[in-house]
Amino acid sequence: MEAVFFGFLARELAEFLPGARVEKVFLPVPNVVTLALYLPAGRVVPGCEGRKTVFLHARYGTGRYFLFLSGQKTAQPERAPAAAMRLRKHLRGRRVTRVAADWPHRRLVLSFTGNGPALALDPRSFPALVDAARPELPALTDVSWPSLAAVPAQPDIWQAHPQLSPALRRRLAALPPDQARDRYDRLTAGECDGFFLERKSGEPNALWTVAWPGPPPPSCTVATFPTALEAAAAFGLPLAFGEVSGRAEAPQTAARAASRRRQDRAMLRLAADEARMQAFLARKAEADAIAANLHALDKTAKIAELSLPTADGGQQTLSLDPALTVLANMQKLYHLAAKGERGLAAIAARRRDLQGAKKDLQSRERAPDRVAASPGPSGSLKGVAAHVYRTSDGFLALRGKNAKANDQLLRLASPFDLWFHAADGPGAHVILRRDHPGREVPRQSLAEAAGLAALASYAAGAGTADVWMARVGDVRRVKGAGPGQVTVSRILETLRAAVDPALEKLRELM
Structure with missing residues (x-):
């Protein structure tokens, strides 16, 4: 911010x-x-x-x-x-x-x-x-600003002028001089063009009070808000709710990341070991050359190099360990070659194990959330008798199998999750889960969730049905009534949903 x-x-x-x-x-x-x-x-x-x-x-x-x-x-x-x-x-x-x-x-x-x-x-x-007794704190126009020329020239200018963040300095430095002067004058005068939320790849990135000229940076979008309060909420909601709800999964996420790093390091070490073993195995040809000419050599000589004829009539020079005799060098080379052969076999088996573990980790990371392993901000849904669906846009939808499950879903869902129920008649509750209150849900996912509610309702035999949509926080269980009986203080929308049995294909196997 x-x-x-x-x-x-x-x-x-x-x-x-x-x-x-x-x-x-x-x-x-x-x-x-x-x-x-x-x-x-x-x-x-x-x-x-x-x-x-x-x-x-x-x-x-x-x-x-x-x-x-x-x-x-x-x-x-x-x-x-x-x-x-x-x-x-x-x-x-x-x-x-x-x-x-x-x-x-x-x-x-x-x-x-x-x-x-x-x-x-x-x-x-x-x-x-x-202490409640304190001096007045500075107003927007009571703070000193450096000259515009000093802004691009001093990367650490934020230390003396904290209002000039690195991001703001980079934006000003990238503008033509006349545009930079105009924006800088507006900033120093405490003027405001509006309240602009910049998102990068869908995630909150920055909040501005000036409209930057030209298109936004790559992969960025800009939304405008009438008040700073609304812009700050749009910026903070996904961060705050992600910070809190993500804590439950943080240990598992960190463990998976650590496991990936260990596997990557192990694969690098394996590649280095493989190159070393291949070098050992390659020296078997040198040992064979010494063995073929051993009868003509001084077996007890200790030399650093040995020149031997090749099969094509040429000469090859072998590097030897001068601390060992020619015979001992040959034996050592055979020993290294045997070690390389054994090592390569062990490395191949180890690589298969690591690749299998990597595939298993990747499959678990790609696997969609399960009810038993999808802790919501309001509690665990483990053990709730519900069908689990994944909409076309990737949202998790839960539909109760019975009245007790409907009641449990409502009690354990987050207040900002969306609730669907066939209008004016009995049916199952469907909960569409959101990561935070500000997360927008595409119309396709809303239509699919409404259709799932209609399929498990009194209107299941019809071609279309009206389905209520509300925030879970606006749905209240009726005190003293049976499980699943609710009142709704505010309906967001009544959707006309197609009662399409093909929606059941969205169900995930548990």
Whole structure:
């Protein structure tokens, strides 16, 4: 997150956060902190419409920094760590009174009601409780900027002027002088063209407040947002939810990566050993030449070179070990050749083993997620009686086999997963899983998930059926009713789905 963008984001947070009450502080994983904030009556935060409680997510330490407000919280550990409990002790129940930002360093300070400490969010360190009495922090136009000529000439200029990140310096340096001057003047004046999210290969890459001329860099796309809050959320959501949900698989991922590295090193060593054994085996021809002429040689001579006739009438010169006799050299060469022959046989067997292990690892990495091995942000789906499908776009879809399974799927799915059910009648629940709340699902996958719901419903004999689609967080189980009975507070869309038995081909074998 660029410092200049952070400055605009801090101004919007200063507008929307005062009056919000801290409900809880979460530390879902190392390097991520989340504040649950209950908004004052009537307060509407852009991007969090309809939410009374919003979540301020921030990252600290190494990695891409994010800070954003969302209506969704990430998964939390079963037991809050001691550091989270300490922050709760000082902050819970207090209302935000003021937001100040040291924006060049992307540092945010929240002050609260009461006599307790303020909270400093700094990308370089763990959230700190600081003295609430502090000097004013710089506004957007209160920071010194170097001359434009110094920007491309000094790669380390960010050390003296942290608002000039390496990425920003490279962008300015790549522009023609007149365009660079125009963008630089707008930056230094605190002006804003809009809020632009740059994605590289589909992943969040940078946030800008100026529109860069020309096409975006290769493999990059740019999206525009009306507010810094919405742009920051679009940037941070996949990073934050990936940071948290990915932790469950991190040990396995790291183990697979380590296994690949070990296999690659083993194959390199094997290739070196093979070359050495082939060199040993090649010396058998030298031993044969000595043996064929041994009757005419001084067997006890210790010499460094030996000249012998070849079969075509020429001469060949052999290098010998002068510490050994001619006879001992011949014996040593035969010994090395035998060693090379044995070694090559062992290397071939070892290579087959390594190649088999590599193929096994690759097949496991390519294998689609299984229900028993697909931990969701809200819990494990192991043991749930559900059919598993993979849509044409690669999304995982789960359909309950019975009422109990429908209830379990709903309870264990993430709030931002999508729920499908035949409209106005009985049927199975279908859950389409997403990695994070901001992940878009192609229409083809939505249609396929809706069709799977229709196939396991009262409308299975029809040609088409209406299917409701909602966020899992908007679907509630009916208290006291049987398993699978729900109410829906908000339907995103009613899809007209084809009841096509061919969709069952999307089912994965378990």
